[in-house]
Amino acid sequence: MEATFLMNNLWIVVCTILVLLMQGGFILLEAGSTRMKNAGHIAGKTVFTVGIVSVVFWAVGYGLIYGEGNAIIGMSNFFYGDATTMGEGLAGSVDFLFQLAFAAIAMTIAFGGFAERAKLVAYVIFAILFSVLIYPVIAHWIWGGGWLAEHGKQDFAGSTVVHLTGAMAALAATIILKPRIGKYNKDGSSNEIAGHNQVFTALGVLILWVGWFGFNAGSTFGVADAFFGFVALNTQLAAGAGAIGAMLMVWAVTGKADVPTTLNGALAGLVAITASCAFVEPWAAVVIGLVGGAFVFFSMRFFDKRRIDDPIFALSVHGTVGVWGTLSNGLFATPELATVGRPGLFYGGGFEQLGVQILGVVSCGVYAFIVSFIILKVMDKTMGGIRVTEEEEIMGLDISEHGGYGYPENLTPPQSKSGA
């Protein structure tokens, strides 16, 4: 067998593992950003829903995206099992696994909007429906030969497909679930419900950052010309610039070098460069990251003021900044690097690419939001609500949904006996 073929496959398996590792980043990020009484639940549901996504993706998801079909949806290759297939110069199984890991990331982002108040059963049902009706449709449109694929939309690693889709589902969820108890006062002012462990959050961000090399650099699908190194370089620069942009902005405006905002800034840099990492020069990656970091701060304040309670800032990090990242191609894509679509505005490409990017963002965003909203609304009506009761929310989802605490020593119910 040819050496390049083997190296391509090996590289993508490594990247698959890195992208799967990002779930570990989300576990720490989400658990650290929320309260102790929900920590076990947040961690456990992440692993569990990755399980659901994996099986659903195998049964129908992959086929809906990459199967033979039309401009809207694919309709073959269900219950994937043909190991002899080849796709994109890779063994079919390798390609399949890499795609599965991406679907699981979109799902986990969407569940950010559920944090600290949704019933466990709502996670289960929405995981299935999201993985059948939402993610595969958008992935097919852009990656699976659908109507946006032929359009020249530049979304290298999935700023729209993964991040925006997840964030739009999260937005629908936060609106339907409503704010957590104690988040808003009667006069409309909001309270900070601080996460219980900033160290977890920071470590979660760093794991995501490392995993992102699989996400972005792996989206080269091969090792030819070592182009993945260039993609990784842009990724690193944008993440760093994002952290800097966010901390400078929050410090300048509020006077405080706020840690959660800074951490979100690093993630914002990563999200922002996801679409453009293969199409822009390193200096532009720094600008895209800085702007993403600054945007995330303003976006967090925007949602907070609109009484949209987003405990782990999924809407701002993946939504607002996902949009910025996708549009940034329309500004910064260079003629040499724009192997898909056209150069950006700053490289003499005019507004054409920007227009294509806007069309992609709007159509995908609207689809993901509306379908998520309808699904969740129907679930809310038919399941007697997708939110836990007030009592359950106060006692915490660890005990109400799972019957045990993530931190048992610290949160033992008062009636239980302890020691002699």
Add this chain to the structure above:
Amino acid sequence: MFTTYNELKQWREETLESVAGDHFQLNAFHDQLIYQTVALAKDKVESEQGSPPAPFAFFLMGSAGRYEQSVWSDQDHGILFEGDNQEYFLRLGSEISDGLAVVGYEYCEGDVMASNPLWCQSYHSFEKQTLDWLNEASWQTMRHFSILFDSRVLVGEAEYLLALKQRIFKALQEEPRLMSRFIDNVNYIKKGIGVFGQLLPEQQGEKRGTIQLKQTAYFPYVNALRILALFQGVSSPSTISRFEQLAGTYPSIAEYEKDFRELLDFRLRFRKEASSYEMVHLLPLECLSKHDKQQLKRLIKRGQSLFSAAKSIVKEERMV
């Protein structure tokens, strides 16, 4: 005259508004109210337990000690006495603080009240405690000391506090390193102005949109003048009288006195309407005109620059 605390409370409610526009009238009125409350408390304890068994001094600390109370204020006070009669004076202290609470002065959260044995002692044990505080020089004991130093006797023997302060100045001369502990203890100033020159209000919760006037604007002036008073052996507690007494030694510091007076007026202008002690230090930005905001920013900046100037004086002169 007054026979119950409730009558005093009523007097407070009837009179406060007419004096709230003027810093000196307001503080003279607070003194009157507290004096009358103490007199009632003293009568009550005398009727239960007889006359005070020894000479004593009831003294005020904190903002009352500095003659710098706003409309609402909490209690900070203590009692010093001769000999070994703590039980009697603790009872008096409790009666006074209960009385003041009825009249409209919140109990002190930090329990700096004559009902607490820490602040109700014989002169000799209190002097020893004060020197122990200085000797330990921890964050907590330095805080106690700063509260104590802004003090004046309202009822009783004025010389107790004067003697105590002379003893303090002597201890400071023997241990100059304490000056840098005082500075460290108050060195953190809550940021009031951002990098774009904008005011920085609270971001979250019910206090959102308000400026914490006490921490951002007022404390730097008060702390700067306390540091210099300790350094130069000035025993008067009020910031304005400290300015006056230090003017000859430090003409550059004297320039800030008018800013401080302006800040006191500014505070009263906006806090006359405050309905509780909670609200008195929180200034909602939305009540301020553009001109008010400019004025507040200038006063905050002047306070910070005064605090830096005071620190430099202490550092430089100690080097010599």
